Amino acid sequence: MASKTVEHVLFPGIDVRVERVSDSSGSLVEEAVSTARPGRCPDCRKQARRVHSSYQRTLTERPLGSRQVMVRLRVHRYFCDRRSCSRRTFVQQVGGLTERHRRSSVGLTDWLRAIAVELGGRPAARLCHRLRLAAGRTRLLRLLKASAVPDRAPQVLGVDEFAFRKGCTYGTVLVDVE
Template structure:
């Protein structure tokens, strides 16, 4: 008997059908004509995927980030690009106090075309802010 393994890939599609109530507005100048009841814990407004998938994608964004997360999502056949994954992350919390020692460094995000400035609290070792350019006016503000 040979030592080869048999790899079977199974694709499973799941469709969830939810019945919700649709409400109509009688007010003539209302910009929204219909309203739909939301299901708590399952969906959010303007979202085409479940909250469970959003949570899973958020974990991929935390662990892998942009391009590596995109490759994993492509292998798992999920529609999440390298720009969508970081958007799912929550912004960092602001520190309670102002930093005593502030580190300032400039960086190029695209091979010398787009420059930015990063501000780091040197004592705590955490990023305070990322500025969109490297001008002194932006830094002073």
């Protein structure tokens, strides 16, 4: 049987290299570096070629037993070289681990969303407190309202109008026909 590396255990299928794991006051701190290929500009989708700088992001990860887990991830900021693009620099995202403007990992966000779907606001917050997950009721409810933004706009749009009550309240439905 092949031996597994620390990366395969802590980050299965994710392009990171673990540099150090330390235990500090009941929480596990994992220091990692992204090994993913340079990303694409979020606006124009052009592949990055030049590194602007690098910095360390701190992410909250799913707990390991009774320990909280923090990931200190070193990522790159890249230049967007397309002159017509309004964005000059952008940050590399690690698939399966990071999302823009999030301080928690994709895995933890999925856990919190599942708890919020099942329990709602305050009960979900109480369960998160018992599981040692830092999430209040407003954060959990915000996860329910956040809808995924499609990568592209619909090409064929269907429109239907209807009345909830005749002559009083009307509604409109927009459907991506594709």
